[in-house]
Amino acid sequence: DADVTQTPRNRITKTGKRIMLECSQTKGHDRMYWYRQDPGLGLRLIYYSFDVKDINKGEISDGYSVSRQAQAKFSLSLESAIPNQTALYFCATGTSDTKGETQYFGPGTRLLVL
């Protein structure tokens, strides 16, 4: 079974709709992240959480919100989707050890906003 799962894997929605992307993990990590990746570009951090009561904005949080329902669950919401939010979204968990901050990524959610 995958350690980090994301649902849905693909989603098509219309401008103005509210959608939620969900992430679950069985790795037992406290740190969780949401990233966005646009074609040919790197990963940009949207929000991150270091534990259940901790929520922090990343580089590109405008238009997004998150909820950390439990240690294992971290969801990303687009309150009113717009076409330039079309992208590949990754959830990740993180742990800090001798390898530094190692992150483990989910399979990604492809979102198309029409």
Place this chain on the structure above:
Amino acid sequence: GQSLEQPSEVTAVEGAIVQINCTYQTSGFYGLSWYQQHDGGAPTFLSYNALDGLEETGRFSSFLSRSDSYGYLLLQELQMKDSASYFCAVRRGMLTFGGGTRLMVKP
């Protein structure tokens, strides 16, 4: 702020050695990580350097020079399956990723 620079694309032949460079500017620095991402897949961790020098993991090695704000990923005995995008990332609390280098390995 932070910024990372890496080449957008590199091409090499099977069996060869390729080096992917990464330069960074950041206020505060804990270490440099490298991730691999195949087309359609998720990024996966490859290596991490906190101190200057070379870290070797099989065919892959990663180097860091903190004084030069520079690092590289070295891939030896290239295989077709190494065709992927490679991202450097600086650790400063959380990770900040570079734009990625697309490596194409040709027969």
